Amino acid sequence: MTCRELTSFIGDYLAGELDYDTRSAFERHLTLCPNCVQYLADYERAIELGQSVYNESEETAKGVPDDLLHAILAARRTAPEPE
Numbered sequence: 001m002t003c004r005e006l007t008s009f010i011g012d013y014l015a016g017e018l019d020y021d022t023r024s025a026f027e028r029h030l031t032l033c034p035n036c037v038q039y040l041a042d043y044e045r046a047i048e049l050g051q052s053v054y055n056e057s058e059e060t061a062k063g064v065p066d067d068l069l070h071a072i073l074a075a076r077r078t079a080p081e082p083e
């Protein structure tokens with residue numbers, strides 16, 4: 001497995017959705033490539049940070065009036081995508 005291939009399987013690896021052969025090749029590559037070990041650690045950390053921000057936003061949203069939340073979400077849906 002190459003580094004590029006590893007990055008394409010990383011989500012499935014973390015979700016436990018790789019077949020045995022692919023998972024074995026993925027893990028074998030990790031034993032040989034410190035850069036991919038670091039990439040995997042950074043990827044996992046990014047997921048953790050994203051989840052913590054999401055959880056914090058859920059807590060913050062509890063005190064916001066429903067009308068305001070609906071208005072914000074509606075505005076986000078209609079906003080143009082950044083270029």
